[in-house]
Amino acid sequence: MTFYFPAIITKQEQGFRVDFVDLEGCYGSGNDMESALEDARYQGVNWMLTEIEEHNDLPMQTHLDDIPVQENQTKTMIALRMPREGWDE
Numbered sequence: 001m002t003f004y005f006p007a008i009i010t011k012q013e014q015g016f017r018v019d020f021v022d023l024e025g026c027y028g029s030g031n032d033m034e035s036a037l038e039d040a041r042y043q044g045v046n047w048m049l050t051e052i053e054e055h056n057d058l059p060m061q062t063h064l065d066d067i068p069v070q071e072n073q074t075k076t077m078i079a080l081r082m083p084r085e086g087w088d089e
Contacts, residue, residue, distance in 0.1 A: 001082045002082070003048060003058070003082070004061065004077050004080070005080065006020070006062050006064050006077055007040060007078045008067065008073050008074070008075050009075070014031070016035075018037055018078070020047075022061060022062050026043055026044055027043065028042065040078060041078060041079075041081075044078060044080045045082060064077060
């Protein structure tokens with residue numbers, strides 16, 4: 001199962017930070033954009049698995065056009081591929 005969530009990529013002095021708009025407190029970081037996005041995907045999947053395990057409702061997805069960004073930021077959609085184990089139970 002794959003979920004798509006918007007994120008804001010921020011260029012920092014030393015690297016990048018990727019914040020999920022709808023996943024409270026969930027972000028990734030890295031020295032370059034590719035590693036920051038990879039870390040964000042990993043963190044996002046873990047965030048989602050925790051919410052599912054705790055039987056919490058998953059957040060609604062904010063539309064990308066509704067997200068304001070600053071000069072040093074970009075917005076994107078990130079695919080979170082959930083592991084297949086446990087979905088058949």
